[in-house]
Amino acid sequence: MRIFSGIQPTGDKHLGNFIGGFRQYAQTQELGEGYFCIVDLHSITVEHDPRDLHDRTLDLFAMLIATGLDPERSTVFAQSHVTAHAEACWLLSAVTSYGQLGRMTQFKDKADRREFVSAGLFTYPVLMAGDILLYQTHRVPIGEDQRQHLELARDIAERFNARFGKTFVVPEGIYPDVGARIMDLQEPMRKMSTTGGTEQGTVKLLDEPDTIRRKFRSAVTDSGREIRRGDDKPGVSNLIDILAVATGRTPGEIEVAYDGSGYGDLKRDVGDAVVALLEPVRGRYLELRADEPELLRLLALGADKARAASTPTLEAMYERMGFVRLGQP
Ligand code: AQP
Numbered sequence: 001m002r003i004f005s006g007i008q009p010t011g012d013k014h015l016g017n018f019i020g021g022f023r024q025y026a027q028t029q030e031l032g033e034g035y036f037c038i039v040d041l042h043s044i045t046v047e048h049d050p051r052d053l054h055d056r057t058l059d060l061f062a063m064l065i066a067t068g069l070d071p072e073r074s075t076v077f078a079q080s081h082v083t084a085h086a087e088a089c090w091l092l093s094a095v096t097s098y099g100q101l102g103r104m105t106q107f108k109d110k111a112d113r114r115e116f117v118s119a120g121l122f123t124y125p126v127l128m129a130g131d132i133l134l135y136q137t138h139r140v141p142i143g144e145d146q147r148q149h150l151e152l153a154r155d156i157a158e159r160f161n162a163r164f165g166k167t168f169v170v171p172e173g174i175y176p177d178v179g180a181r182i183m184d185l186q187e188p189m190r191k192m193s194t195t196g197g198t199e200q201g202t203v204k205l206l207d208e209p210d211t212i213r214r215k216f217r218s219a220v221t222d223s224g225r226e227i228r229r230g231d232d233k234p235g236v237s238n239l240i241d242i243l244a245v246a247t248g249r250t251p252g253e254i255e256v257a258y259d260g261s262g263y264g265d266l267k268r269d270v271g272d273a274v275v276a277l278l279e280p281v282r283g284r285y286l287e288l289r290a291d292e293p294e295l296l297r298l299l300a301l302g303a304d305k306a307r308a309a310s311t312p313t314l315e316a317m318y319e320r321m322g323f324v325r326l327g328q329p
Helices: 015-031 050-066 084-093 098-102 105-112 119-133 144-164 209-217 234-247 251-257 263-289 292-321
Strands: 002-007 033-038 075-078 139-141 172-174
Touching (some): 033 292, 050 075, 075 292, 098 119, 098 144, 105 119, 105 144, 144 292, 263 292
Parallel strands (some): 002 033, 033 075
């Protein structure tokens, strides 16, 4: 089975990315042949600082290894090192509906928040579809926020297959049982996010332990005193989910364990559990990040493996669409 997922080297990575992304990558690499991509081409769809993109790409690569990916076993690489991704995006744009792209909620949210809306922000889901389809992917571990983009990738694969002959596996998403949508601690009606969240409500993977504890202590809770999940309790539900992920217990077990306790106890314990979860990651990350030549060696290894795996699919796309191919020189 082939597994693919991508993550952007934009902003500071946070607890939502850890639960919907990093943690799932390390788990799913055990299921088969894993491809994990730093989607740097996606990061230029909003205004970016070139120096920042460069450094954050290396930061993210170190973080992917620190959170459990094995670059010798899985293929861990940067999207811009494999030109097939940009080519596949253009070819697939021929079978992508303009109307469907305009209905993507992430596009609408991000476009609403800025004056300059790039064409890349609009076509981003086509690039993402190419990322996934190039590897004949069966499963895509992602958070709930990416569900709509994955549905679009499935539609694109089906449309291409119907029009030009079976070329792609139609991929399925894998979403975390608990924590598929981690919410901002200060505004629990919106997802924890690099660009759309609050500073105090976003727990960053590299925050100091005291900062993490403080952010949880000041988390917004709900009216009432009971520690239970429910639509009327978005803040407490979010804390229960986070504690469940950090301790390996179910949300139901946590509700029982905290019956009669106050919100203060819950917030303290979630903070401590998240510190315990992230502290070893932070240590490993700092060690890996200090050895840049080794990171570059591993990135080159990933790029070679990704090129070899994606070339046959790209060739099939060109041939089936009717392009003249020149064969091997
Ligand atoms: N709040 C979240 N809860 C659960 N999973 C999440 N993911 C992101 N936010 C949450 C998952 O993290 C993976 C990598 O995402 P990304 O960094 O490539 O892009 P994103 O989804 O756009 O993340 P951000 O930080 O929320 O960025 P912006 O600021 O662009 O909105 C994905 O699998 C995603 O589902």
